[in-house]
Amino acid sequence: MTTEAATIGLTHGGSEDTGLGHRGPESKSIVVPYGFWLFVLSDMVLFSALFASYATLVHATDGGPTTNELFDRGLVAVETVALLLSSFVCGLAMITAKRGNMVWTQAWLVATGILGAVFLGIELYEFATMVGEGAGPQRSAFLSAFFTLVGCHGLHVACGLLWLGTMMAQIWAKGFQQHIIRRLLCFSIFWHALDIIWVGIFTIVYLIGTLPA
Amino acid sequence: MTENEDNLLDVAPGAPHNNILSESVAYIIGLALALILTGVSFWVASTGVLWGPGIATGLVVLAIAQIGIHLVFFLHITSGPDNTNNVLALAFGVLIVFLVMIGTIWIMAHMNANMMPDPALTNLQMQH
Missing domain, CATH: 1.20.5 (Single alpha-helices involved in coiled-coils or other helix-helix interfaces)
Known part of the structure; x- marks a missing residue:
């Protein structure tokens, strides 16, 4: 059995493990992030529904402003780079956290938060400008779908920032205990996932929306 | 089986490797590739050189590629x-x-x- 399992790639070289659950339940350091990974994937399914409704309603402008008139690629480029760097720096924070380096972990987490706040600030500025121009969510079906999709992502980022602040306080107060590291790992999964969703948004909403008609 | 070996058998999503250099390098490669793909996306959307009707499809392909980069280099989803x-x-x-x-x-x-x-x-x- 063991040799057979090894042949088809079910085991790590030389171990007795069949990969079929014979060792009993996994440790918490595996199970907790795996469960969180399932949540993140279900969150992506939620966003797919919002993307689908946006794609369906994007031309339903009811005579109001269209994508080409509303969106500013320069702002979106800055937002994109800010969120990408934030995700990258969050990864660096994980590397230092695993080694128990308090100063660098907190420094990278602060940088993560600042870059996330820059992203959120630009997004709120964009929303405020649009609403000020009379292009609020109540103007047309297209704008309702736009504010739902992009606003939902922005809300996730805002919650992520709150979570980030909480994690920094917990690391500061309780140190690098196992369960704190697990929470931090879950946060980093969440933060990277938000960047993945943003890739979809800046491509489908902003870039494709501002192609010359 | 020791605790250490135990940890080798399954990895949590997002859990990095063990060597600080290779870990950092993975993130830097991921960042570089993501920045390049983002830059190409914005260039493709702005340039007049390419065939117009194909641009939207090209942008979606670039986005999927970038999502793949994020999954591999940031979330460490591998085929292992x-x-x-x-x-x-x-x-x-x-x-x-x-x-x-x-x-x-x-x-x-x-x-x-x-x-x-x-x-x-x-x-x-x-x-x-």
């Missing part, structure tokens, strides 16, 4: 035997996402084309 559970969950997620998106867009586009009554009669117009 220790990652089977994470990959299976991801595969199911991708299946549902594509079913919802392509299914909706396909069906709604057909309804829009085939079943829309005279535009003057309805306020639910999809203006093209």
Whole structure:
């Protein structure tokens, strides 16, 4: 059995493990992030529904402003780079956290938060400008779908920032205990996932929306 | 089996490797590739050199490539035997996402084309 399992790639070289659950339940350091990974994937399914409704309603402008008139690629480029760097720096924070380096972990987490706040600030500025121009969510079906999709992502980022602040306080107060590291790992999964969703948004909403008609 | 060996058998999503240099390098490569793909996306959307009708498709392909980069270099989803559970969950997620998106867009586009009554009669117009 063991040799057979090894042949088809079910085991790590030389171990007795069949990969079929014979060792009993996994440790918490595996199970907790795996469960969180399932949540993140279900969150992506939620966003797919919002993307689908946006794609369906994007031309339903009811005579109001269209994508080409509303969106500013320069702002979106800055937002994109800010969120990408934030995700990258969050990864660096994980590397230092695993080694128990308090100063660098907190420094990278602060940088993560600042870059996330820059992203959120630009997004709120964009929303405020649009609403000020009379292009609020109540103007047309297209704008309702736009504010739902992009606003939902922005809300996730805002919650992520709150979570980030909480994690920094917990690391500061309780140190690098196992369960704190697990929470931090879950946060980093969440933060990277938000960047993945943003890739979809800046491509489908902003870039494709501002192609010359 | 020691605790250390135990940890080798399954990895949590997002859990990095063990060597500080290779870990950092993985993130830097990921960042560089993501920045390049983002730059190419913005260039493709702005340039007049490319064939217009193909640009939207090209942008979607670039986005999918970048999502792949994020998954591999930031979330450390690999094809290794220790990652089977994470990959299976991801595969199911991708299946549902594509079913919802392509299914909706396909069906709604057909309804829009085939079943829309005279535009003057309805306020639910999809203006093209």
